Amino acid sequence: MTEALLxxxxxxxxxxxxxxxxxxTADELRRVVAARNPLAAASxxxxxxxxxxxxxxxxxxxxxxxAPGLVIPPEDGTRVSHALPRGAxxxxxxxxxxxxxxxxxxxxxxxxxGLALELVRSVAAARPDLPLRALTAGExxxxxxxxxxxxxDVLRALRSAGLAALSWRTGxxxxxxxxxxxxHRAAVACGYAVAVPVGYAKDGLAGFAAHAAAAxxxxxIASLVVLPATSETASPLAxxxxxxxxxxxxxxxxxxxxxARVSADWHVFGWKLGGTLLSAGADDVVAAQCARAWAPxxxxxxxxxxxxxxxxxxxxxxxxxxVRDGRxxxxxxx
Amino acid sequence: xxxxxxxxxRDVAAGSRRLTPEECARLYDEADLVALGAxxxxxxxxxxxxxxxxxxxxxxxxxxxxxxxxxGFCSFYAPPxxxxxxxxxxxxxxxxxxxxxxxxxxxxxxxxxxxxxxxxAWYADLLRFCKSLGVHVHALSAPEIQAIAKxxxxxVRETIARLRDAGLDSIPGGGAEVLTDxxxxxxxxxxxxxxxxxxxxxxxxxxxxxxxxTMMMGHKERTADRVEHLERLRSLQDExxxxxxxxxxGFTAFISWTFQPxxxxxxxxxxxxxxxxxxxxxxxxxLDNIRHHQSSWVTQGPKVGQAALWFGCDDMGSxxxxxxxxxxxxxxxxxxxxxxxxxxxxxxxxxxxxxxxYEPVEALFLDAPDRKLAVVGDRPENDALPRExxxxxxxxxx
Ligand code: SF4
Numbered sequence: 001m002t003e004a005l006l007x008x009x010x011x012x013x014x015x016x017x018x019x020x021x022x023x024x025t026a027d028e029l030r031r032v033v034a035a036r037n038p039l040a041a042a043s044x045x046x047x048x049x050x051x052x053x054x055x056x057x058x059x060x061x062x063x064x065x066x067a068p069g070l071v072i073p074p075e076d077g078t079r080v081s082h083a084l085p086r087g088a089x090x091x092x093x094x095x096x097x098x099x100x101x102x103x104x105x106x107x108x109x110x111x112x113x114g115l116a117l118e119l120v121r122s123v124a125a126a127r128p129d130l131p132l133r134a135l136t137a138g139e140x141x142x143x144x145x146x147x148x149x150x151x152x153d154v155l156r157a158l159r160s161a162g163l164a165a166l167s168w169r170t171g172x173x174x175x176x177x178x179x180x181x182x183x184h185r186a187a188v189a190c191g192y193a194v195a196v197p198v199g200y201a202k203d204g205l206a207g208f209a210a211h212a213a214a215a216x217x218x219x220x221i222a223s224l225v226v227l228p229a230t231s232e233t234a235s236p237l238a239x240x241x242x243x244x245x246x247x248x249x250x251x252x253x254x255x256x257x258x259x260a261r262v263s264a265d266w267h268v269f270g271w272k273l274g275g276t277l278l279s280a281g282a283d284d285v286v287a288a289q290c291a292r293a294w295a296p297x298x299x300x301x302x303x304x305x306x307x308x309x310x311x312x313x314x315x316x317x318x319x320x321x322x323v324r325d326g327r328x329x330x331x332x333x334x
Numbered sequence: 335x336x337x338x339x340x341x342x343x344r345d346v347a348a349g350s351r352r353l354t355p356e357e358c359a360r361l362y363d364e365a366d367l368v369a370l371g372a373x374x375x376x377x378x379x380x381x382x383x384x385x386x387x388x389x390x391x392x393x394x395x396x397x398x399x400x401x402x403x404x405x406g407f408c409s410f411y412a413p414p415x416x417x418x419x420x421x422x423x424x425x426x427x428x429x430x431x432x433x434x435x436x437x438x439x440x441x442x443x444x445x446x447x448x449x450x451x452x453x454x455a456w457y458a459d460l461l462r463f464c465k466s467l468g469v470h471v472h473a474l475s476a477p478e479i480q481a482i483a484k485x486x487x488x489x490v491r492e493t494i495a496r497l498r499d500a501g502l503d504s505i506p507g508g509g510a511e512v513l514t515d516x517x518x519x520x521x522x523x524x525x526x527x528x529x530x531x532x533x534x535x536x537x538x539x540x541x542x543x544x545x546x547x548t549m550m551m552g553h554k555e556r557t558a559d560r561v562e563h564l565e566r567l568r569s570l571q572d573e574x575x576x577x578x579x580x581x582x583x584g585f586t587a588f589i590s591w592t593f594q595p596x597x598x599x600x601x602x603x604x605x606x607x608x609x610x611x612x613x614x615x616x617x618x619x620x621l622d623n624i625r626h627h628q629s630s631w632v633t634q635g636p637k638v639g640q641a642a643l644w645f646g647c648d649d650m651g652s653x654x655x656x657x658x659x660x661x662x663x664x665x666x667x668x669x670x671x672x673x674x675x676x677x678x679x680x681x682x683x684x685x686x687x688x689x690x691x692y693e694p695v696e697a698l699f700l701d702a703p704d705r706k707l708a709v710v711g712d713r714p715e716n717d718a719l720p721r722e723x724x725x726x727x728x729x730x731x732x
Pocket of ligand 1: 401403447522
């Protein structure tokens with residue numbers, strides 16, 4: 001069925017390279033975008049995904065903390081709803097089952113490196129057993145510029161303080177993409193687990209294809225994170241369409257081929273569309289949050305994404321769930 | 335994917351044969367989602383204008399929430415005698431219908447619960463009142479009609495005939511859930527049986543009325559239940575078309591949505607949208623005699639609503655000026671008609687407002703006239719897109 005689809009979409013010649021898991025060139029990615037056919041794009045991406053990771057879909061169980069002094073952008077509302085405060089009273093994070101720690105929020109624009117190091121140190125110390133994901137490549141670039149140091153220098157300092165991986169939020173991987181790529185390159189050299197966010201706005205898939213190819217060309221990245229410019233909750237109409245999201249996810253997969261994972265952050269896509277992206281090339285899901293106050297679902301407010309539901313939705317996509325930690329290593333839930 | 339499943343999908347997409355129930359079960363359990371979508375989309379493009387996605391502007395009016403069916407998943411109903419029960423006054427219903435007309439709507443969808451005392455005369459009064467206000471009255475689901483027949487001690491066909499004579503234009507498919515006793519016993523054991531749901535629609539079709547078919551999936555049902563549900567709908571539609579001697583008849587459309595865990599069943603986990611899209615695609619392939627399939631953006635959100643347009647749906651449903659039952663279950667998506675048009679365009683199709691019978695009507699955008707240009711805009715470049723896109727799906731555009 002899908003062979004005929006690719007034939008009429010003018011993409012049949014790309015079926016072989018996709019099935020081998022060969023990374024597509026920027027020109028090939030642009031052809032996939034130009035076909036404007038989410039099913040044809042997903043069909044190619046699904047072949048590449050199968051070559052890359054078979055049926056396995058990885059997912060971290062994330063312990064999110066709100067650190068004092070960091071600004072939570074409105075777009076991060078869904079992330080924060082079940083995050084734990086990490087306040088001056090030193091709430092204990094001990095004993096909470098998780099496989100990675102994420103510090104939510106953005107550094108104030110004029111924050112010195114010292115503040116970033118202190119925050120990273122204090123949050124990492126609360127759960128030294130969990131890899132800490134925090135700060136974006138853009139924030140690291142700004143810190144480096146303010147301090148007059150290289151990005152690599154700043155990354156090494158943060159690594160010593162306990163940072164294991166850089167994070168992302170909507171807006172990343174867009175306008176300042178080249179500067180962010182330099183930081184990601186340096187992060188690979190410094191031993192970080194590197195997930196490169198590549199952003200796109202409504203009607204912006206052609207630019208996304210070029211960015212995805214550039215990101216995929218960095219050797220040693222663990223994942224490419226597909227990141228629409230606005231979350232579904234923030235703007236269902238002004239944001240990207242579900243069709244663009246499918247094509248973007250497929251393009252990301254075809255850009256990396258079999259060399260890295262493709263991560264879909266369900267908080268940004270919306271959980272419902274996020275679940276469908278496992279058929280469009282994604283093989284990593286960022287969604288499950290844990291909290292000490294894990295409560296049964298209520299009728300008000302967004303339902304928390306429980307680990308059980310993440311597992312169930314991966315199985316629904318006819319894939320096999322596998323827990324990873326913040327460094328993309330296989331992990332056990334404790 | 336298995337060669338055999340692929341061959342089945344190709345045959346069905348080309349319209350050269352029908353799916354068997356056994357093949358349907360295999361597609362549910364084993365088929366690749368993208369391949370299912372490609373086949374379903376090809377069928378949808380063969381039987382409907384591939385460039386167009388239709389939508390309706392109407393209003394849900396829930397005239398009463400009093401109900402003695404006590405479905406485990408329902409957070410809308412109030413038991414008879416409860417202080418939470420309500421019945422809309424004629425003045426309120428009039429205001430809602432006038433507002434609907436002022437917003438460009440030509441139809442109301444009116445449903446309530448199953449009431450232990452209200453008989454056919456009571457409902458006939460209500461319908462006469464609504465019809466006098468000049469709208470298409472799409473009202474009273476099969477469980478309500480069965481309850482009315484029981485209270486009135488009348489056969490189902492006569493009950494429907496009296497309601498039709500009072501102003502009932504068509505019957506919504508609500509209350510079908512999944513049409514097997516196993517599935518119904520699990521979530522709504524006191525509601526009408528699967529046979530009784532089918533009976534209402536069979537009798538309505540026999541009277542020349544049009545109805546819609548629905549499916550609420552993702553609760554306790556098994557694959558076999560879903561297959562049986564589709565088989566029962568397809569068989570009834572075959573029968574209704576046969577009896578109509580070739581005229582358009584029976585179900586106008588199929589609409590599915592996912593179970594929203596609330597009320598007594600709130601601890602159940604909801605199914606995800608991959609499963610929803612799978613169901614949408616399989617239904618399009620199996621129900622080859624029901625021409626229109628609706629996407630459920632109300633329960634799935636705008637983005638999955640758009641994706642479903644590539645998995646066999648040719649209609650974006652309704653703006654749902656007011657919706658109480660699903661929103662009681664925590665669903666919050668709302669849309670004006672310019673916004674719905676914007677979503678359809680962004681998915682690669684040309685929006686077309688329609689009436690209940692899927693006939694095109696002029697879009698007036700009266701529900702948000704100030705937003706027409708801002709939201710719908712003039713995007714001629716998108717008008718060129720669908721034909722290429724559908725050709726790319728392997729079908730002939732016409
Ligand atoms: S779903 Fe309908 S029949 Fe069931 S309890 Fe609610 S109102 Fe009554």
